[in-house]
Every structure is written in structure tokens, then in C-alpha cells.
Amino acid sequence: MEALGHLLQGFAAALTPAYLLYAFAGCMLGTLIGVLPGLGPAAGTAILIPLTFSLDATGAIIMLCAIYYGAMYGGTITSVLINVPGEAASVVTCIDGHQMAKQGRAGSALGIAAIGSFVGGTLATVALVAVAMPLASLALKFGPAEFFALMVAGLCLVVGLAGNNMQAALLMTVIGLLFAMIGVDPVRGAPRFTFGVEELYDGIGFVPVVMGLFGVAELLLAAEKRQTHMVEAELKSWMPTKAECRQSVGAIGRGTVVGFVLGLIPGVGAIVPTFMAYVLEKRVSKTPERFGKGAIEGVASAETANNAYANASMVPLLALGIPSSPTIAVLMGAFIVNGITPGPFLFKEQPALVWTVIASFFVGNALLLILNLPLVGLWAKLLKIPFSYMCAGVLIFCVIGAYGLKQSLFDVWVMLGFGILGYLLRKLDFPIAPAILALILGPMMERSLRTTLEISGGSFAIFLDRPVALVLLAIPVVVIAFLLFKPRSLAPLRESDIE
Amino acid sequence: MRQGRLVATGAMLAFCLFALWQSLLLSLTDRLGPGPGFFPFWLALIGIVLSLALFVSIWREPQAAAQDASGEEVRILPHGWGAKRWFAIIGLLAAVTIAMEFVGFRIAMLVFNAALVIALGERRWWLIAVFALLGSFGVHYLFTTWLDVLLPTGQFGI
Numbered sequence: 019m020e021a022l023g024h025l026l027q028g029f030a031a032a033l034t035p036a037y038l039l040y041a042f043a044g045c046m047l048g049t050l051i052g053v054l055p056g057l058g059p060a061a062g063t064a065i066l067i068p069l070t071f072s073l074d075a076t077g078a079i080i081m082l083c084a085i086y087y088g089a090m091y092g093g094t095i096t097s098v099l100i101n102v103p104g105e106a107a108s109v110v111t112c113i114d115g116h117q118m119a120k121q122g123r124a125g126s127a128l129g130i131a132a133i134g135s136f137v138g139g140t141l142a143t144v145a146l147v148a149v150a151m152p153l154a155s156l157a158l159k160f161g162p163a164e165f166f167a168l169m170v171a172g173l174c175l176v177v178g179l180a181g182n183n184m185q186a187a188l189l190m191t192v193i194g195l196l197f198a199m200i201g202v203d204p205v206r207g208a209p210r211f212t213f214g215v216e217e218l219y220d221g222i223g224f225v226p227v228v229m230g231l232f233g234v235a236e237l238l239l240a241a242e243k244r245q246t247h248m249v250e251a252e253l254k255s256w257m258p259t260k261a262e263c264r265q266s267v268g269a270i271g272r273g274t275v276v277g278f279v280l281g282l283i284p285g286v287g288a289i290v291p292t293f294m295a296y297v298l299e300k301r302v303s304k305t306p307e308r309f310g311k312g313a314i315e316g317v318a319s320a321e322t323a324n325n326a327y328a329n330a331s332m333v334p335l336l337a338l339g340i341p342s343s344p345t346i347a348v349l350m351g352a353f354i355v356n357g358i359t360p361g362p363f364l365f366k367e368q369p370a371l372v373w374t375v376i377a378s379f380f381v382g383n384a385l386l387l388i389l390n391l392p393l394v395g396l397w398a399k400l401l402k403i404p405f406s407y408m409c410a411g412v413l414i415f416c417v418i419g420a421y422g423l424k425q426s427l428f429d430v431w432v433m434l435g436f437g438i439l440g441y442l443l444r445k446l447d448f449p450i451a452p453a454i455l456a457l458i459l460g461p462m463m464e465r466s467l468r469t470t471l472e473i474s475g476g477s478f479a480i481f482l483d484r485p486v487a488l489v490l491l492a493i494p495v496v497v498i499a500f501l502l503f504k505p506r507s508l509a510p511l512r513e514s515d516i517e
Numbered sequence: 518m519r520q521g522r523l524v525a526t527g528a529m530l531a532f533c534l535f536a537l538w539q540s541l542l543l544s545l546t547d548r549l550g551p552g553p554g555f556f557p558f559w560l561a562l563i564g565i566v567l568s569l570a571l572f573v574s575i576w577r578e579p580q581a582a583a584q585d586a587s588g589e590e591v592r593i594l595p596h597g598w599g600a601k602r603w604f605a606i607i608g609l610l611a612a613v614t615i616a617m618e619f620v621g622f623r624i625a626m627l628v629f630n631a632a633l634v635i636a637l638g639e640r641r642w643w644l645i646a647v648f649a650l651l652g653s654f655g656v657h658y659l660f661t662t663w664l665d666v667l668l669p670t671g672q673f674g675i
Contacts, residue, residue, distance in 0.1 A: 068660070068664075068666060069664065071664060071665070071666045072663075072664045072665035072666060185567065185570060185571045185574060186571060188567050189526075189529060189564065189567040189568055189571055192533070192560055192563055192564040192567060193529060193532065193533075193564065195560050196532070196533070196536050196557060196560050196561065196564065199536075199556065199557045199560070203553035205553075206547075206552065206553050208543065208553040210539075210540075210543060210553055210554075210557065211536070211539055211557075234606075234610070237606060238595075238603055238606060238607070241595075241599060241602040241603050241605075241606055241637075242595050242599030242600075242602070242603060243599065404637075404638075404639065405637060405638075406633070406634040406637030406638055406639045407634060407639070407648060409606065409633065409637060410629075410630050410633045410634050410637075410648070410652060411652065413606070413610060413629075413633070414626065414630070414652050414656055417610075417613065417614075417626075418656070418660060418666065418668065421617075421668065421669065422660070422666045422667070422668070425667050425669075427614055427617060427618055427669065430614045430617075431614060434607070434610050434611060434614065437607075437610075438607065442525065442593065443525070445521070445592075445593045446518070446521050446522050446525050446593060447518075447522070448522075448525065463556075464556040467551075467556065468550060468551045468555065468556065471550050471551050472549055472550035472551070475550070476546065476550055476551070
């Protein structure tokens with residue numbers, strides 16, 4: 019009941035013209051970024067951070083969250099129209115969505131995707147309202163030992179779910195944590211790894227790093243490839259028929275549940291819920307042979323799960339301060355840049371901000387539906403923008419974003435360096451997500467561990483005396499051990515599994 | 518690919534060894550508990566173990582050419598037609614970063630935008646000019662006047 023009261027106050031703030039405008043702009047820009055092939059939600063959110071520099075903290079977060087779920091939807095458009103997923107989570111949508119486009123039903127596919135995204139996102143936000151506050155209240159009882167264990171668990175789950183590349187993911191986590199050590203020691207104030215370079219005293223900036231690893235690296239990878247040409251898909255109508263809506267109801271319901279539940283688990287990533295929702299839909303269908311040939315349930319289930327996941331993944335961030343994916347880590351970075359530390363204290367210390375942001379999720383989901391149904395034709399036209407202009411445009415934003423926060427050209431060099439590093443790591447199949455998460459969690463992890471050890475007089479036995487910390491530390495050990503020694507029959511989902 | 522992964526893992530091993538050495542120059546513990554070198558020391562140590570383990574594991578892998586989804590061989594460094602575009606982006610980005618300090622955001626970006634789109638294949642001069650102007654003077658106006666973001670001003674005051 020308390021949550022409902024806060025939420026209503028949040029709505030009162032979120033519906034003010036300024037915040038409505040930020041949500042609207044965020045949805046538009048997010049969809050635009052999502053439409054451009056190769057630029058996913060993480061890159062999009064990172065690239066557009068400079069637009070929020072002059073906004074107040076609540077406005078900045080509202081806009082960046084809107085960019086995030088706008089980008090999640092934007093990826094659908096390219097999946098359906100040209101069979102190129104705008105972001106990884108839209109891979110599954112290509113299977114039936116593009117088939118529908120070939121049959122002249124692109125409008126129906128995009129329409130049901132918008133409706134499914136709206137329903138999935140809205141229901142997941144309702145569940146977020148119900149879950150986040152009790153979870154945050156529970157986390158308020160945590161001491162530094164529990165917080166350290168929680169962050170270790172979150173990081174290890176991300177590593178554990180990295181698939182066959184777990185050793186490399188573990189190493190990338192450590193490298194990310196070591197980069198986070200650069201700057202002034204958070205406990206004693208001593209400079210570390212700064213080598214007399216003044217710009218390093220504040221540490222390596224998170225914004226230039228993510229802009230490099232996501233924005234610049236993505237462009238460098240895209241620059242090597244010949245561009246795909248737009249396939250003119252017929253957009254007769256953007257509303258699905260009554261029969262198509264009836265067919266999709268169950269898929270949307272199941273997609274919401276799958277997306278929400280998996281969104282609560284750090285490290286799952288957006289692609290797994292969409293795959294699982296699609297596989298589930300195919301299993302429960304009386305006509306599974308239609309899947310892969312333009313079944314609207316395939317599009318509805320994947321897109322609903324995608325947006326339910328996007329909204330549910332805000333729960334670990336807002337309630338526990340744990341980012342569950344690279345995009346959420348970028349959002350967490352934006353919170354920190356604006357002087358806000360996500361986590362259980364957020365609900366206690368800044369309820370007005372957190373509930374306004376949560377209310378804006380509902381507003382943003384509604385705006386996305388209103389925007390996307392009639393504007394599908396316009397988004398489709400954006401696919402014709404040549405790579406040269408897209409690349410230059412994105413780089414302008416990257417330079418401004420890296421420079422603008424501290425007015426430092428050193429940060430532009432950092433962005434360029436991390437861009438090349440990100441390109442090489444992608445080529446060599448080293449996962450970047452664990453390093454990003456480690457970079458943002460590193461200072462907090464160190465502070466928690468050192469405070470814990472100061473309390474215990476330097477003894478690690480304190481973790482044995484704290485059952486919650488012990489259980490949290492046991493979770494990643496069990497998950498990683500299971501994944502290392504799992505039977506072959508439990509191999510990760512592959513695209514071939516759903517064909 | 519295998520060779521590239523070995524080199525990358527070796528570089529990470531070197532990075533962890535360097536971090537270990539640097540952390541040993543800081544105090545690991547003090548009278549209040551763990552010191553500034555404590556966390557990086559243990560991280561570097563874990564990093565060394567992990568990079569060695571990964572190095573051995575990659576070393577044991579059979580040498581096979583990696584392929585992408587379209588069946589083409591994955592090359593680590595850009596090659597041929599793509600390499601020109603790749604180096605154009607890197608080179609121009611480095612050049613604009615240096616130039617901004619001397620000529621300011623507007624002039625540096627004007628030249629950067631025009632040069633980049635030409636390097637990436639655009640040949641319509643009027644479009645290049647419009648884009649370069651909008652992407653430099655237009656963007657500068659948007660960010661400094663509307664969004665209160667400070668951008669570099671050069672030695673000529675623009």
C-alpha cells in the first residue's frame with residue numbers, strides 16, 4: 019500500500035510536461051538508435067549520455083531509461099524488415115518476423131511487437147513495484163560483508179552465464195576490477211596506479227570507457243563489413259487483425275512471465291528470455307510447424323519477453339545496486355554520474371526520485387506504443403541512412419560524451435584507446451560485459467571488503483559468521499562448479515535449437 | 518585466431534604482473550586493516566593464475582581457422598577494403614582530438630565530418646558540406662546553448 023502511495027506521487031511528477039518531454043525524447047532517440055543495425059541498447063544509451071548532462075538527475079535517468087527500452091523495441095524493426103537484428107535480443111524476432119514481412123504482413127509483425135512490448139513492459143513494471151521495495155527493505159539489513167558477497171554473486175553469475183567462454187570471462191572480470199583500482203584509494207585516499215598523471219586521480223572515467231568499448235568498437239567492426247541494402251517491405255497496415263491478436267494473447271502472457279523471471283537474475287542477458295519464450299511458445303503450440311514460416315506468436319512471445327526482461331532487470335539495480343547486464347551497467351554509471359548510488363538506500367533516501375523513475379517506465383511504455391504503431395513507416399526510412407553519415411554522427415556524440423563530463427581531452431583519448439581494445443577483444447572472442455560490470459562495481463566491492471575486514475580485525479572468518487553472506491558467496495561457487503562439470507545435454511541454447 | 522588469443526592472454530598476464538608489482542609498492546595492511554595495495558594485490562594474483570590457466574587452455578586447443586556466421590574466416594586485424602575505412606576512423610578520431618585543442622570543436626569537427634564521410638565513400642559535395650556544417654557549428658550550438666555542455670574552444674577563440 020505504501021508503494022502504491024509513492025507510485026501515485028511518482029506519476030504526479032512523471033506526468034509533468036518536462037519529464038514527459040524527456041521520456042518522449044528518450045523513446046524517440048532510443049528507437050532511432052535501435053533501428054540502426056549494429057548499435058545495440060548499451061551503445062545507444064552510452065552514446066546519448068551527453069544529451070542528459072544539463073538535466074536534473076531525475077530527468078536524466080528518465081531519459082536514459084526511455085532510450086534503453088526504446089532501443090530494445092527499435093531493434094525489432096530491422097529484424098522484421100531486413101532480417102538484421104538491431105540488437106542481440108531481436109535475433110529471435112528475425113525468424114518469424116521477416117517471414118511475415120516477405121508475406122506482406124510486416125505491419126502486423128511490427129504492430130504485435132509494439133503491443134507485446136507494451137503489455138510485457140507494463141506488467142513487468144507492475145511486478146517491479148511489488149517486488150522492488152520489499153527486496154530493498156531486506157537489503158537494508160545487509161552489512162558490508164553481505165554487500166560484498168552480493169556483488170561477488172552478481173559478478174560471478176554474469177561470468178557463469180557467459181557460456182563456453184567462462185575462463186576468459188573470469189579473467190575479463192579481474193581486468194575490469196584492476197582498471198577500477200586506478201585513482202585515489204576510496205578508503206585511505208592514497209593515489210594508486212596514477213603514475214603522476216593528474217587526469218587519473220579521479221579514476222578511469224566510466225563514460226569514455228563504455229563509449230569506446232560499445233560505440234567506437236561497434237563502428238570499427240561495422241566499418242569492415244559491406245553494408246546490407248534495405249529490402250523494401252510492404253507496410254499495408256500497422257495493426258494486426260483480430261484473428262492475429264487472438265493468436266497472440268497466450269504468447270504475450272507467457273512471454274511476460276518468462277521475461278520478468280529471467281530479468282531478475284543477473285547475467286542472463288536479453289537474448290536468453292527471448293529464445294526461451296520462443297521455444298516455450300513452439301512447444302505449447304498445436305501447430306508448431308508454422309514456426310519459422312511467419313507465425314505471429316513467435317514474434318509476440320519474443321518481443322514481449324524482451325521488454326518484460328528490460329523492465330525486470332531494473333529490479334536488481336534499483337533494489338540491490340547490482341547491474342545485471344552491460345546496458346544496466348551503463349545506466350548505473352549514469353546514476354552515479356548524476357550523484358545517485360542505486361541500491362536499497364535509494365528507496366529510503368530518495369523516494370521521490372526512484373518512484374518518479376518507476377512511474378516513468380509506465381509512461382515510457384505507453385509512449386512507445388503510441389509512437390511506434392503510426393511511425394513504423396518513418397523508422398523504416400531511417401534504414402536508408404548511409405553508413406558514412408551514421409558513423410560520423412555517432413562519433414560526434416562519442417567525442418562530446420567523452421569530453422563533456424570533465425571537459426578533458428584526455429578522456430577522448432581514453433575512449434579511442436578503449437574503442438580499439440573493444441574491437442580486438444570482440445574479434446578474439448573475449449567477453450566485454452564482465453569487465454564493464456566489474457569496472458563499475460570495483461570501487462564498491464573494495465570498500466565493502468575492506469570495511470568488513472576492518473570490523474573483523476583482518477579475519478576472513480567473518481564471512482562464516484554471517485549466514486546471508488555465506489549463502490550469497492556459495493551461489494556463484496555452485497553455479498560455476500555446475501557449469502564447469504555440467505552434462506553435455508545441458509549445453510547453452512543455440513539458434514539451431516529453435517529451428 | 519589461436520595465435521591472437523595467445524598474444525592477448527599474454528598481454529593480460531603482463532598487465533596483471535605489472536599490477537602485482539605496483540600493488541606491492543603500496544601498503545598491503547596498516548594499523549586499521551587492509552591498506553591501499555590489499556585489493557589490487559589479490560586481484561592481480563588471481564589474474565595471473567587465471568591468465569596462465571587460459572594461456573594453457575588456448576595452447577592446447579587444436580589450431581583451426583575461426584569462421585563467422587557467413588562462413589568467412591575471421592581475421593583479427595582489418596584487411597583489404599575494410600582496413601582503409603578502419604584506419605580512416607581511427608586516424609581521423611586521433612587527429613580531431615589533437616586539433617580540438619588548437620582550433621576548437623567547431624573547426625576541428627567541420628574538417629573531421631567532411632573528411633570522414635569522404636573516406637567512407639560519400640561523393641556528393643553539397644551533402645558533405647551541409648552535414649559537416651550541421652555536425653560542427655550546429656551541434657556546437659545545440660550543446661552549448663541548449664544543453665549547457667562546454668566544448669573545446671581553440672586558440673582563435675572559436
